[in-house]
Amino acid sequence: MDELDALRHMRTALAEEEPPDALAARIDWHPDETDGSQARATRSRPLRRRLRLPLAGAVAAALAAGAAAAAVVVSQPGDRAQGRTEPPKEGNVLLVAATNADKAPLGxxxxxxxxSGQIFAxxxxxxxxxKVDSRQGNETWTGRDGKGSMFHLDMADVPLTAEDARKWRAAGAPKMARVPDPEGAVGSxxxxxxxxxxxxGPFPVSSGDLAYGLTPAKLARLPTEPKALEDALLNLRGDWHAYSAKRTKEPIRSLRGQERLRALSDVxxxxxxxxxxxxxxxxxxxxxxxxxxxxRAGGRTTDPLGRAGTVISLPLKTTVPLGLYxxxxxxxxYTRELIVDPARGALLAVRDLVxxxxxxxxxxxxxDDGKPRALAxxxxxxxxxxxxxxxxxxAFEVAQWTDQAPPRR
Incomplete structure (x- = not known):
């Protein structure tokens, strides 16, 4: 049973004031009692440095690609970043997640x-x-006025799986792994x-830095009914096309089909x-x-941090990895999946698959030298x-309201 399709035409207002336990019982949703995801969610993972060094002909944009990737932290050697998927559980996991998200405290x-990570061969x-998982991260505290602090986390790159780690060691465990320049320049x-x-860091954060121009004031005015929220988001203006010869800002509602769904899912x-x-x-x-x-909701899986969640598949296929620089x-x-923890009302990760x-x-x-280039x-x-x-x-290791002020280091 596809729980999302089965309940798609039900009035979601029925769930808005229903306690999470009652909703879960009514739709026969059961969390994985052995996953321990809530305990793992509070555990910090050591963060390590990652640096790309260009060879002759590589452009500086290649160095920024990992930091700008939005794709989906990642597993240590020996863990499978994509995780194993189990058979689906019954029940609308997104409605359960919504009810639990409603109950979260403010701060x-x-x-x-x-x-964020990009996988290189x-x-x-x-x-x-x-395969190597090339990673970078950010940690941000944003106040209700839109001001705050951001730290950039420069992390070591790691082999993606245990088998990749074995091959890396067999190659002499190089400290610097050479790969083609993904920007198409001649070099590596x-x-x-x-x-x-x-x-x-810390680097200052202001309201103008927030995604899609959604300042805290605008966020506070967004509707809390799903159809009204969608109607409000459709008015957001931006360059929503995956690829176009000319950048054009337009409202999401001017898009159709997969382009509209992609833009809505990004927001x-x-x-x-x-x-x-x-x-x-x-x-x-x-x-x-x-x-x-x-x-569609799929089965249980683990995110790149090893936390248990439920796969939510988006009906998108694109000639570009969504959000990649x-x-x-x-x-x-490529296709896109979300990994959600319904019990916490949290989005754990986004992953793009080939x-x-x-x-x-x-x-x-x-x-810059005027010579022609081609991407192969x-x-x-x-x-x-x-x-x-x-x-x-x-992967979103932390995403919560808190009264704890950002560190001043």
Whole structure:
């Protein structure tokens, strides 16, 4: 049974004032009693430094790609970043998540710690390569006035799985792993596999830095009924196209089909993670997502931090990894999944999976030296991937209101 489709046409208002335990019992939803996810959610993972060093011909944008990736922290060597999926549980997990999100307390600061990763293949052939998870993170405290502090977390890159770690050690455990420049320049970049740690900051945060122009004042005025919330978000203006020759700002409601759903899901992800949204707006965002056509709940899985959650699949397939800095130049197709913890009313992670591995090539604008460039499949981080493999991710290790002030270090 697909719990989202089964309850799609029900009035979600029935769940708004219903206690979480009663709702779970009514729809026969049961959390995994052995997952221990709530205990793990409060455990901090050591953060380590990651640095990319360009070789001749690589552009500075390649260094920023990992920091700007929004894809889906990630597993230590020996853990599978994508996790194992179990058979689905009965019940509408998004309505359960919405009810629990409604009950979350407010605080003086919205505190988030998120880690983004891009998966690179190190090697020369499909028969001889290993995968590396290239990671960077941010930790932010945002006050109700939109002001706050942000720290950048520069982390070490790690082999993606235990088998990748074995191949990395067999290659001599290099501290710097060389990969093609994903920006298409002639040259390479290095992934830093060293066990060093670096935290930069604090950097000031202001209302203008918040996603999609959603200042705390605007967030506080958003409707808490899902259909009204969707109508309000459809008025947000931005450059919503995955790829276009000319940047054009337009409201989401001018889009159709997958483009509209993609834009709405991007904004919804921000409301459920980094944006300092009030609890009832967050609950409405879960309900709005549940009502979108084709959104499906799958089975239980683990996110890149090893926390248990439920897969929510979005009916999107794109020629670009959603949110990736190099997205307009990619050559494969990708799908997106959310991982939700209904019991906590929390979005744990977003992950982008390979649907069709990159093939062919595409011309790029000339580089700074005026020479022509082209992006080829051999330059893609996921050039040796198979359908279903992880391409990128963003995990939200912390996303909660708190009265604790940001550190001054």
């Amino acid at each position: 003086s600061y919205w505190h988030t710690r998120s880690i 190190v090697g020369r052939s499909a028969q001889d390569f290993y 970049v290095f992934l830093d596999m060293g066990p060093r740690t670096m935290t930069a 919804t992800t921000a409301l459920l993670s980094t944006a300092p949204a009030p609890p009832k707006v967050r609950g409405a965002a879960f309900r709005m997502l549940a009502a979108q056509p084709g959104v 190099t997205a307009p130049k990619q050559l494969g197709t 649907a069709t591995p990159p093939k062919g090539s595409r011309p790029l604008p000339p580089g 499949a051999k330059n893609m981080p996921d050039r040796f991937s198979r359908p279903g493999d992880l391409a990128s991710y963003q």
